Amino acid sequence: MDGNKDEAERCTELAERCVRENRFDDAEKYLKKAQRLYPTKKAEDLLETVTLMSKQNSDFVKPQSETRKRPNATKSNGPQTQMAPDYTEDQLAHVKRIRKCKDYYEILGITKEATDSDIKKAYKKLALQLHPDKNKAPGAAEAFKAIGNAVAVLTDVEKRKQYDLYGSDEDRISSSRQTHTHYNYTRGFEADITAEELFNMFFGGFPQQEFYMRRSGGRWTRQSEAHSQAHTHSQQQANGYTTFLQMLPVLLLIVLTMMSSFFISDPIYSLHQSSKYSVPRTTQNLKVPYYVKENFHTEYDGNLRRLEVSVEEEFVNFLRHSCYRERNYRESMMWKARSFGDQEQFQRARNIETPSCKRLQEMQA
DSSP: OHHHHHHHHHHHHHHHHHHHTTOHHHHHHHHHHHHHHSOOHHHHHHHHHHHHHHHHHHHHHHHHHHHHHSOOOBOTTSOBOOOOOSSOHHHHHHHHHHHHOOSHHHHHTOOTTOOHHHHHHHHHHHHHHHOTTTOOSTTHHHHHHHHHHHHHHHTSHHHHHHHHHHOOTTOOOOTTTOOSSSOOSSSOOOOSSOHHHHHHHHTOOOTTOEEEEEOTTSOEEEEEHHHHHHHHHHHHHHHHHHHHHHHHHHHHHHHHHHHHHHHOOOOSEESSOOSSSOEEEEOTTTOOEEEEOTTHHHHOOSOHHHHHHHHHHHHHHHHHHHHHHHHHHHHHHHHHHHHHTOHHHHHHHHTOOOHHHHHHHHHHO
16 A cells, blocks of 8 residues: 555656646546545645646647638738737636735635635646746736736745735726736735746645745745755755764763763761761870761771771861861961951960861871
8 A cells, every 4th residue: 555655656656747837647647546546635635737738738629720721811802810829718818817906815816714725726727827938818917917916925924914904995906017926006015936946836746846945034035956856965964963062072971971970989087077987996196086988897808007097097088178178267266356457456466276276286296
């Protein structure tokens, strides 16, 4: 079933290409095949439109062939008869209807409650009927531009809102006076894309096709799909590589931290009591208190004397740093009192005790 679906999508794409090349009979064959393989709403709508256009095309070709077969009749004393027009009455009627419309909704033949899907479906039918390559009736080009501008405005949320607020019955089409690709009769509702570009967007979808994308400033620019995909792919690769380089130091730090946890064990002792180091001990020489784990006697098999030397050295260094801070604080308070001339405060600062220094002196005596 999936194979049928892929083949049906390929037939639909081929049909869309035939529509763009005005080969409606071929498009109809491809769409019928697509519907047999895997029916879809898209193929059904396009088949309905193409069937109508194929019928109009046959009606258009028949009068032309009859006109070519008939010899140019001439009157004995009059001018030659004119050639038959190269458009049908139905084609002219479509153009006249567009020229009589009062607003965008009437142009597309929809109501104000129409959804985007309804708008696009109506545009597809009208676009095939009014495309200048198909419809040679007078005013067909202007009518084609009008429907393009209508769908461009009504499928834009903000523009449609503004149009519904400020549009009125006096907004009439003046196609005979219109020379621009946008609809600006009364309210200045301009399309950001030409009618031909909009037509290509609706009937595109082929490999290596051109599509249109909105750039900064609200304008539409043309770009090759293959080029865009290649650019996007290369940009994604570059962004991925850049992100990897930025994250590399963090990853290395995490790996090193995890590896270090396997090789670095907890210290044997601590100078401060905690839940892990809960068993108090005292060195034999300087009587320095320290704390070990509960399993100290079973886990530690080193030299106890060497361990206590390390404890005493660490404790002495701790006292030296503490003594330095205590003296520095006392001297700063004395300098402050002296600068303010406060003798009482100077005496209080001078009497500040330095217990770490006192303990250090006792240990070194």
